[in-house]
Amino acid sequence: MAVSGLATAILAVVAIPVFYGVVKLAGLIIRARRFYKILAPVPSEPMHWFWGHLHLLPGANEEGLAYYRQKARRFPVWTVSWLTPLLPSVVMKVPRILRPVLKSQEPKPSFLAYEWLKEWLGDGLLISKGKKWARNRKLLTPAFHFDILKPYIQVYNEGADKLLHKMSQCAETGERLELFSNISLATLDILLCCAFSYENDIQEKGESHPYVHAVSEMQDAMMHRVLTPWLHLEWIWRLSPTGRKFKKNCKYVHSVSEEIIRKRRETLQEEGSNKKRARYLDFLDILLTAQDSDGQGLTDEEIRDEADTFLFEGHDTTASSISWNLYSLAEHPEVQQRAQAEIDALLDGREDQTVTWDDIHNLPYLTMCIKEGMRLHAPVPFVQRELSKDMEIYGVTLPRGLLLDLHLYTLHHNPTIWDNDMEYRPERFSPENIEKMDPFAYLPFSAGPRNCIGQNFAMHEQKVVIARILHRFTLSTDPTHTPRKKISLVMKAEDGIYIKLTPR
Structure with missing residues (x-):
């Protein structure tokens, strides 16, 4: 019995x-x-009975990007892509299709990558939706007001000074410099100082800094999971070596943000009402003191989620953009020389050679170079949305719950928008050309109510760091190495981005 x-x-x-x-x-x-x-009216390639269209993607690499560009020539407006025969997504590639989606407040998907990222980033601005997103976006917007950003210029310069010191050592020995690892340390150093008033010897520790390493591994793990259907099942993911390593890395990055928040709380308690005026108000100050109309502040969990989100989005995306921009400048000496002439006109004769707040608004050609670099290389290759209600687009009523793939890389290489899209031409972003450009043709920071909250922070940082580097060095490519792109949550390189440095 x-x-x-x-x-x-x-x-x-x-x-x-x-x-x-x-x-x-x-x-x-x-x-x-x-x-x-x-979705029958939306064009699509023939679908495999098991893989959908996943088997057509050569990989998260240069061949994969070539496949996306080729597909944009065949289907320049939009197409359906099936991630297995059970999960369709509509890939959108032109402004008239992207505009209605981005102008709405459609949320990030509640499944696949964004849902999986919750273990790492929690329910921060990148992932949250509905009333919570609207409330927290409103609470955090003051952190990126120009009055808050202006004092950060000093921090950008201090971070650039440390980076220039490392570059000088490299130039003296004649060694090539790997950009992404060194720039990533610099942007993390700058971000920790600006956002959390947290000073550390991050740049001095070199490429082995555990936070940078953990973030890189977690991004690659997410991309691997997206492209591996059986890892979509949570229990298989948990048991897999990649899933276990992801969990371990999550615990570590959470410990970093929690330690930063804990130390700040202790400082505030010690200082109390006698707190001296800090040299600048930072992101964490606003996280800890923000209150909504009901007088409610952010919970401890919300503070950590937003800190983790900003730590990731604020350093790795900017590192990708700066690294690829510097490489493009090294590839095009005539463009580099023109940018240097503009920078020299501002900085020559100054004792400290730092870039000021006024300077960043007087670097039009460098700004054109940065924008073209972000178009060509797409630091954030794609973003996604999930329809919360039916939406009619291009004569087709797309159903609630449908996944929308906003392929920023493909948009920025769409031949119907950009002629000779693989050419690096900063003049695309001259004032007269921008005036004629559809505002939804170029979206490095996305657009609409869910655009990147830190885009001004990122642009200012890029201008300062790149201007300081070009003022000190002439950049050239390494003839023995051509970088190969790797698609991750940000655009990376499979085997590094190397340049040579010549002191000026």
């Missing part, structure tokens, strides 16, 4: 999740069939 009861219990334990899985699979099949009919 006892054996029979035990067998029944075991059967129940096994049967319940199996039944749940069957019901869920049936629901996905019914949903996919409905979407397939609705």
Whole structure:
């Protein structure tokens, strides 16, 4: 009798999740069939019965990017891409399709990469939706007001000074410099000082800094999971070596942000009402003191989520942009010389050679170079949205729950918008050309209500760091190495981005 009861219990334990899985699979099949009919007017490549379209992507690499560019020539407006036959996404590539989506407050998807990122970034601005997103966006917007950003110029210069010291050592020995690892340390150093008034010897520790390493591994893990269908299942992911390493890295990056927040709370308590005026108000000050109309501030969990989000978005995306911009300048000496002439006109004769707040608004050609670099290399290759309600676009009523892929890399290489899209031409962003440009043709920081809250911070930082480097050095490519792009949450390189430095 006892054996029979035990067998029944075991059967129940096994049967319940199996039944749940069957019901869920049936629901996905019914949903996919409905979407397939609705999306019939949207062009698409032939679909594999098991892989969907995943098998057509050569990889998260240069070949994958070439595939996206080639696909943009075949389907320049939009197309359906099936991540397995159960999960369609509509890939959008032109302004008239992107505009209605980005002007709305459609949320980030509640499944796949954004949902998986919650373990790392929590429910911060990147992932949150609805009333919570609207409330927290409003609370955090003051952190990026120009009055707050203006004092950060000093921090950008201090971070650039440390980077220039390392570059000088490299130039003296004639060694090539790997950009992404060194720039990433510099942008993290700058971000920690600006956002959290947290000073550390990050740049001095070199490429082995554990935070930078952990963030890089977690990005690659997310991309690997997206492209590996069986890892979409949570229990398989948890048991996989990549999933276990991801969890370990999450714990570490959380410990970094928690330590920063803990130290700031202690400082505020010690100083109390006698707190001396800081040299600048930072992001963490606003996180800790912000209150909504009901007098409610952010919870401890919300503070950590926003800190983790800003730590990632604020350093790695900017590092990608600066690194690829510097490489493009090294590839094009005539462009580099013109940018240097503009910078020299401002900085020559100054004792400290730092870039001021006024200077960043008087570097029009360098700004054109940075914008063209972000177009060509797309530091953030793609973003996604999930429709919260039916939306008619281009004569097709897209259903609620549909995943929308906003391919920024493909948009920035769409031949119907950009002629000779693989050429580096800063003049594309001259004032007269910008005046004629559709505002939704160029979206390095996305657009609409869910655009990048820190875009001014990022642009100012890029101008200061790149201007300081070009004023000190002439850049050239390493003839023995050509970088190969790697698609991750940000645009990286498979085997580094190397340049040579010549003191000026």
